[in-house]
Amino acid sequence: MSRGNFGFLATFIERCTSCESFDEGYHGATRRPKPVGNWHxxxxxxxxxxxxxxxxxxxxxxxxxxxxxxxxxxxxxxxxxxxxxxxxxxxxxxxxxxxxxxxxxxxxxxxxxxxxxxxxxxxxxxxxxxxxxxxxxxxxxxxxxxxxxxxxxxxxxxxxxxxxxxxxxxxxxxxxxxxxxxxxxxxxxxxxxxxxxxxxxxxxxxxxxxxxxxxxxxxxxxxxxxxxxNAEMTEAELLANINGAKLVDHLGITDPSDPYLGVRPWHTMPALRLTAAARRLETVRIWNVRASFLSCAFAAALPGKVELFGVSEGYVRLPEVTPADDGAGDGLEWETTELAEYTLVEYRKRGFFTREMLASAVPPTVNSRKGVVLSTDGPPVWLDATIVRSYAKAGSPWVATFVPVESGRVQPSLGGRKWSDVRPQDGPCVIIHGPENRLGEIIPVPVALLKWQGGGRRWQLGSGEMVADRPNSHLASHGAVLPFVGEALLRIQSGHQSFIAEEVDFGQPIGETICLETREGDDIVFAQRPNRSGLTRFVKNRQPEPCSTVVVCLKKAREGGYILLTAYIGRRTPAEPWDTEWATDQSVPFWNTHALIWGHEQIVPGTETEVSPW
Known part of the structure; x- marks a missing residue:
């Protein structure tokens, strides 16, 4: 791309900033609806x-x-x-x-x-x-x-x-x-x-x-x-800082006749370079960028506020959200699968997703040391861009998005062959945030993983079997361990056991344990935790201690693979005495001398007692 082309587009972007005074508050401004009537x-x-x-x-x-x-x-x-x-x-x-x-x-x-x-x-x-x-x-x-x-x-x-x-x-x-x-x-x-x-x-x-x-x-x-x-410029076009149609002209695209204006994955890095001047703006409005992966790339790269144009909404400002727990959002369902190289985050909408619901969209926590691949069931692109921006700002080393249309296209990276001819069992996912030399790279993700499985979390053992989190699992009360579960499971070989309880040492402190050996004079209480059938022993007025180990407990599933029973940062312990399925002769002696720190676990209101249940 010549320096002259870059300068022209940079000037165009800066000129468009003058539209700020024209309509600073344009967020879905009322536009003229077509009058309805029965005439020819x-x-x-x-x-x-x-x-x-x-x-x-x-x-x-x-x-x-x-x-x-x-x-x-x-x-x-x-x-x-x-x-x-x-x-x-x-x-x-x-x-x-x-x-x-x-x-x-x-x-x-x-x-x-x-x-x-x-x-x-x-x-x-x-x-x-x-x-x-x-x-x-x-x-x-x-x-x-x-x-x-x-x-x-x-x-x-x-x-x-x-x-x-x-x-x-x-x-x-x-x-x-x-x-x-x-x-x-x-x-x-x-x-x-x-x-x-x-x-x-x-x-x-x-x-x-x-x-x-x-x-x-x-x-x-x-x-x-x-x-x-109908050849008149629209208000939204006049307000744009990045105009997708004009951008295509400067990307050297000779055939913009497809629904995406001819934009392909390898245009990602050139497009970001061409629009570098927009990084200086406090607010960037993006109009008519048809390839959703490119809109998401802009959302991840721009440091200021970002507004994407929606057909019925006008410009939609992307909220700043931080990944948390298992994800949340009005009308949204989440599913995560952590593999050795990346975490696949899938989400789908229960009905029509509106701009009023966008601020509630919180993607799930993932392992920040791995890349993230995103897959969804369709527009709006401003939802996708919000999620991409969230993971980019949270420090994910790279983010990719599933681009199914590329499966039917010829790929230069595959020697001019169609993706589906070379990788029929994989879906193409485009890296849109990360190191410059990887932007636009297409990575394969198994189609079997891209199919919605019903929500929740999934991982993979080192021996290859998939592990699924169960509904109402204990993991909900052990949020700190979530980023480490996938890596711990990858270190475990199942040996085809029906039950697995493993302690995995990461070699350095990764968190704190709240399970401590109690001392004479400690203030001890008992209370029930959510999704448990009995009381847990707690100690008050103690502080967590550094810990380098994660414990995971798995049960073999009837349909294959394993179900995660629990995972936590700490040392392997016997099951609590109330657990009739897993308690052993060691359960009562251990829990008579150990306890969880009070105030660090949710409890069921009204269950606190000083009387030992065993």
Whole structure:
């Protein structure tokens, strides 16, 4: 990249800072929603069309049609909104189809989800807004059509075309095209009837396939007219400090026609260098960066406040959150798997995730000496960026994110072969934070691990078996040991034992133990801890002591692998006397001379007593 190019972009970024005074408080400013009414807009011309819904019965190839149509449109001037909650997004057509089938997770409409999608459609400012919606004429689509200006019908059932046309026009939308969808045969443009509706047959709309068709060409030309008619800069674009479309021009991308403006993993480091001037700004607004991994890379690298543009939300400021415990967040579920080289953190959303919920998103604690790989079930990107930024600021040596679309693409690092041809059992994950020489590097993560397993924590033994944390485990009350559990387990060989209790010495103090030998005159009490069936012996007025060991206890699972029973910083001790399954002859003598320090463990209120239960 030439010095001249860098200087131009740096000047552009600095010039955009003058917009601070234009609207310092622009966070989802109210934008003009489309008025809803039952009139025919086709009399008004293209300048009154902006939002176009692609509709038709199920299994007609609507999403595949849109994926191919996008190749023919100027990618910086349109956007695609997914009005069906299948969680697949752009990547499902461009990624390796084996990976898609492995990870695909269909979802259902919900009232909140539909409301947010409608808001996104009404608020979208791009020159052309395409909407991919569900295949039934039901209430969720009623609201979506009411928010759009025109529609394109794609139907594998000829009799459905007329019904969808009536349906769309009943909400005041103009019909732009009626297309018959067939798997086999030739594409064909039908005779023009003089009513300004494009009609034809389109063949081969199969997921993952590139379709060449005169029908696509004519529709793309019509939509380019819509884009030209709406050629005005939006308020959000004027406020941007980093403009994704302009950035692409300076990255040397010659074909920005895909949904990600042609951005690939190896553009990560050049993009960060080009926008280095933004590091001097107190607040950086990022607009129209289509590759989510690049937005996340900016969030991790920029020291000041970061705002990402959301379609329905406007600019969303990323909160500063610190990883804690097992993770938290309204509507979020977390799953972590610690392996030898990294920790995989997966998260998914229970329903639609809103900007009001963002401040509650706290990622789980991980081993800070290892890298972190993140995997999620789809947008919003400002949630992903918040989590990436959190781990970067917490000191993770590197952070990567799962980028499934790269599985179906040719990779220079693999000698010009497709990822799926070389690594069919692995998902591609892109490093977006870490040493400069690793930024943009694609690392393989087993697809089996990338599939959601139901939440919680998982690790791996040195002998290879997976270890799962059980619900309501004792680990919840031993938070200090979490960063060391994975490393301790990697030092253990199972020997196919049904029960494992091991003490692992790290060779230097890693924490403090609260299990001490008691002395005459100590103040002793008993109380019940959460998720225990009996009382624990406690000592008051004592202080923790340095400790270099971690104790883990495992039980073999019926389905294979192991279940973590407990883990803590300290020395191996006999089970407490109340534990009828694991207590031994050593339990009572040991716990008559040892105790946990009072005030360092949660207790069940009302269970404290000075009377020994044994």
């Amino acid at each position: 807009r086709k009399e008004c011309g293209m300048k009154n069309i902006r939002r176009v819904v692609v509709c038709g019965p199920p299994h007609s190839g609507k999403s595949v049609f849109l994926a191919n149509l996008q190749r023919l449109l100027p990618s910086e001037h349109y956007m695609l909104i997914f009005g069906a909650p299948d969680g697949e997004w752009h990547w499902s057509n461009e990624a390796d189809q084996g990976l898609v089938q492995n990870l695909r997770e269909k979802k259902k409409f919900s009232k909140d989800w539909c409301g947010e999608i409608v808001t996104a459609i009404q608020s979208a400012e791009q020159r052309l807004v395409l909407v991919d919606t569900g295949g039934k004429r039901l209430p969720p689509n009623d609201e979506i059509f009411s928010s759009c200006d025109a529609f394109i019908i794609i139907s594998s059932l000829p009799e459905e075309v007329i019904e969808w046309k009536k349906y769309g026009e009943s909400y005041g939308c103009q019909c732009l095209a009626e297309l018959d969808s067939v798997l086999h045969g030739a594409s064909e443009l039908y005779t023009d009837r003089g009513d300004d509706i494009i009609r034809g047959r389109i063949a081969g709309l199969e997921r993952g396939q590139t379709v060449e068709s005169p029908v696509l060409d004519v529709i793309a030309n019509r939509l380019r007219g819509v884009i030209e008619a």
